[in-house]
Amino acid sequence: MGKIVERPKEGCAGGAARGEDCRLLGAAGVLSGAEWQSRLRGRRIGWPVKCYGETDSTNLRAKALAEEGAPEGTLVIAESQTEGRGRRGRSWVSPPGEGLWFSFILRPAVVPAAAPAITLTAALAAASGIGDMTGLAPGIKWPNDIVLGGRKLVGILTELAAVDGRVRYVVVGIGINVNIAEFPAEISRTATSLYLETGRRWDRPDLLAAVMKRMEEYYAEYLKTGDMSGLMEEYGARLVSRGEEVMVLAPRNEHRGICEGIDGQGRMLVRLEDGSEERVMSGEVSVRGIYGYV
Ligand code: BTN
Numbered sequence: 001m002g003k004i005v006e007r008p009k010e011g012c013a014g015g016a017a018r019g020e021d022c023r024l025l026g027a028a029g030v031l032s033g034a035e036w037q038s039r040l041r042g043r044r045i046g047w048p049v050k051c052y053g054e055t056d057s058t059n060l061r062a063k064a065l066a067e068e069g070a071p072e073g074t075l076v077i078a079e080s081q082t083e084g085r086g087r088r089g090r091s092w093v094s095p096p097g098e099g100l101w102f103s104f105i106l107r108p109a110v111v112p113a114a115a116p117a118i119t120l121t122a123a124l125a126a127a128s129g130i131g132d133m134t135g136l137a138p139g140i141k142w143p144n145d146i147v148l149g150g151r152k153l154v155g156i157l158t159e160l161a162a163v164d165g166r167v168r169y170v171v172v173g174i175g176i177n178v179n180i181a182e183f184p185a186e187i188s189r190t191a192t193s194l195y196l197e198t199g200r201r202w203d204r205p206d207l208l209a210a211v212m213k214r215m216e217e218y219y220a221e222y223l224k225t226g227d228m229s230g231l232m233e234e235y236g237a238r239l240v241s242r243g244e245e246v247m248v249l250a251p252r253n254e255h256r257g258i259c260e261g262i263d264g265q266g267r268m269l270v271r272l273e274d275g276s277e278e279r280v281m282s283g284e285v286s287v288r289g290i291y292g293y294v
Helices: 013-017 033-040 058-067 116-134 194-198 204-225 232-238
Strands: 049-055 075-081 099-106 139-141 145-148 151-163 166-177 245-250 253-262 268-272 277-280 286-289
Touching: 049 058, 058 075, 058 099, 058 151, 058 166, 099 204, 116 139, 116 145, 116 151, 116 166, 116 194, 116 204, 116 232, 139 232, 166 204, 232 253, 245 268
Parallel strands: 049 075
Antiparallel strands: 075 099, 099 166, 139 145, 145 151, 151 166, 245 253, 245 286, 253 268, 268 277
């Protein structure tokens, strides 16, 4: 790949669909629409592609596209986000050229209660895709943060629209800190990047393709049952707190136990001191490792 020559300012879904002019800047240069096509075309997830040089939030763009009827698999990528959104109303630092900020639309025929497992599925895809590409072994901090060296490498924000008790669409937004060399002071002790962990820059299009390949594989597995039963072993193997003491932060009832993995619904299995097993649902309570960030 050659030198960076141009950054598209606005979206280019039509261009990408025709194999023209849709660019995502890699470590080494430009990924053309044709190259992109050859990597992801034919996949259920990751096509069609809409690229932005800068946008507010790829989740917001993906939701707008989903409302307009964009098909399952539609992928929105931005070089930078001005209003990158994190969970619990937080913002997500999304500088240009250094990360992968993207969202995709899914339209599974499931009830809303089956949707949280999609977030865990995406976490497994992100961790595995990064592992495939880099040879590293990123862990998952339940339910959906990807961590490396005890710091957060990837964040995932899933948003859902439902009608009449059925899911209309799910937007999965993933932020991967790829080549970021320095974080703002307020997150510098909890965030990391592939660059900081390995001392080298990584090709973002290759990385995105690796993650989407895994997403396609795991989403197909998820659709068989509408839950994590086909993925819980693989997910559990990446769980950083497996076998470790965790604190269950339930309202007015904080207590400790040992994490033993997840069940088919994606709930964390926690063995309590009295020997009983608790199943902790994401969203209802959070779980914190006793030592450090994870
Ligand atoms: C978290 O708080 O951990 C979730 C962060 C999710 C960030 C990604 S970046 C791409 C997509 N667009 C957004 O505005 N947020 C998600």
